[in-house]
Amino acid sequence: MAECGYMETISNKAFKWTDDFGPWLVRHGAWDLDEFETAPQEEVVKALEAIPDKRKDWLSGSLCRHKPDFVRCFFAQWINGKWEEEEWRYAPSDDWDLNLAAGLYTKLHSQ
Known part of the structure; x- marks a missing residue:
């Protein structure tokens, strides 16, 4: 894991996760999305404009709270910077933009 950049060697017997492994850690609840700075508002708005309305409703609903x-739900269909x-x-x-996800989560779940 250290060779591929997901862990940093602290000592012969100790390692720590790097930001490169963040998508897996956030997805499984080991890191909190709130720990990431939100993307600039213009990026968040641009992403929201690319997502179909029914999917925005789904992402802002209780299943995605x-x-x-x-x-998981957002990045399942947000691929290479667009909604698929x-x-x-x-x-x-590795291409998950957690800053964008943090901004979208804040925007969709604070309404």
Whole structure:
């Protein structure tokens, strides 16, 4: 894990997770989405404009209130910077923009 950048070696017997492993840690509740600075508002608004209304309703609903579930649902269809209605990714990916997710979560769940 250290060789691929997901862990940093502290000593011969100690390691710590790096930000590169953040998508997996947030998805499984080990790190909180609130720990990430939110993306700039213009990025958040641009992403919201790209998501179909029925999906925005779904993302802002009770099924996506729990932050790990929100990131799973959002990134399942937010692929390469756009919403893919016909796609569904199941596993966390290195391209997850957790700052964008934090901004979207705040915007959708504070209304």
